[in-house]
Amino acid sequence: PTLRAAFVYDDTTIIRDNPLLRGWDALARVWSAPYWPSTGADVSGLYRPLHVALLALLWNAGGGAAWPFHLYAVALHAIVTVALWWLLRRGVGRFTAAIGALWFATHPLHVEAVASVANTAELLVVACTIAMTSLFVRRTSDDGEASSGVADWPTTIGCAALTAGALLSKESGLLALPIAALTAWGWRVPGVEHATHPLRGRARLWLAGGAALAITLLARSVVLGAPVTRVSIAAPGLDELAPAQRVAAMLSLWPRLARMIVWPGLLAPYYGPTILPSQRGAFAVVAALAALAIVALAF
Numbered sequence: 162p163t164l165r166a167a168f169v170y171d172d173t174t175i176i177r178d179n180p181l182l183r184g185w186d187a188l189a190r191v192w193s194a195p196y197w198p199s200t201g202a203d204v205s206g207l208y209r210p211l212h213v214a215l216l217a218l219l220w221n222a223g224g225g226a227a228w229p230f231h232l233y234a235v236a237l238h239a240i241v242t243v244a245l246w247w248l249l250r251r252g253v254g255r256f257t258a259a260i261g262a263l264w265f266a267t268h269p270l271h272v273e274a275v276a277s278v279a280n281t282a283e284l285l286v287v288a289c290t291i292a293m294t295s296l297f298v299r300r301t302s303d304d305g306e307a308s309s310g311v312a313d314w315p316t317t318i319g320c321a322a323l324t325a326g327a328l329l330s331k332e333s334g335l336l337a338l339p340i341a342a343l344t345a346w347g348w349r350v351p352g353v354e355h356a357t358h359p360l361r362g363r364a365r366l367w368l369a370g371g372a373a374l375a376i377t378l379l380a381r382s383v384v385l386g387a388p389v390t391r392v393s394i395a396a397p398g399l400d401e402l403a404p405a406q407r408v409a410a411m412l413s414l415w416p417r418l419a420r421m422i423v424w425p426g427l428l429a430p431y432y433g434p435t436i437l438p439s440q441r442g443a444f445a446v447v448a449a450l451a452a453l454a455i456v457a458l459a460f
Contacts, residue, residue, distance in 0.1 A: 175213075297341055338370045
């Protein structure tokens with residue numbers, strides 16, 4: 162149904178009414194401009210030039226029509242879903258991977274990342290993270306032998322490019338490298354008893370990823386004038402709380418977040434919680450203990 166839709170929510174500001182996208186020279190201009198055009202860097206503190214460059218490409222190629230943007234969003238979601246299935250099937254089998262990919266493809270929380278084209282930056286981050294994970298865990302042959310653990314230069318350059326690409330798509334891309342590394346850390350190659358661990362002997366990867374992060378954060382600081390926003394962008398309900406209170410408030414929401422991750426029955430278009438539990442302290446303690454238990458179980 163999104164293919165028949167107009168621009169919705171943030172699409173109106175980021176795409177429809179954004180003069181930054183006009184003209185093919187926008188493909189170069191977006192790299193020196195903040196993401197949110199109407200408020201400036203001091204308020205939004207957002208820098209997403211790769212995402213905006215793709216939007217500029219679609220605007221100029223499609224004449225500003227909405228349907229090419231929605232087609233792009235649906236196609237990107239399909240590509241990410243197939244990539245997820247391809248990665249999962251190497252570790253858990255095709256059928257189980259298909260169930261996981263189907264769950265990902267139809268999850269209600271992902272509606273906003275597809276229906277609103279401005280939020281396809283989320284899909285770009287996921288694509289970079291999946292690609293980076295595949296670089297970490299890939300094998301050099303098809304005979305069941307694991308990688309020697311020495312990263313070649315194409316893999317190293319690819320890791321750096323994907324790290325930068327994720328962060329240049331959205332701020333959450335800062336976690337792409339750690340999440341890919343965490344996934345690889347727990348990876349096991351089927352049928353291989355003494356495989357070289359995917360994270361060992363990869364100093365080049367860590368140096369390249371770290372350098373890419375440093376360069377990207379420096380570019381962000383140059384364009385925005387500061388590494389982070391100068392004003393609070395905390396959601397209503399959290400903005401009036403002290404930092405420690407915010408942590409406790411968010412930890413108290415873990416049961417609700419768990420239900421949302423599994424399969425939410427009700428969605429709300431808000432950037433933060435509108436209702437916080439009355440017993441925040443108790444819920445926060447239970448959530449912290451659960452987090453420690455999960456970490457201990459992982460190790």
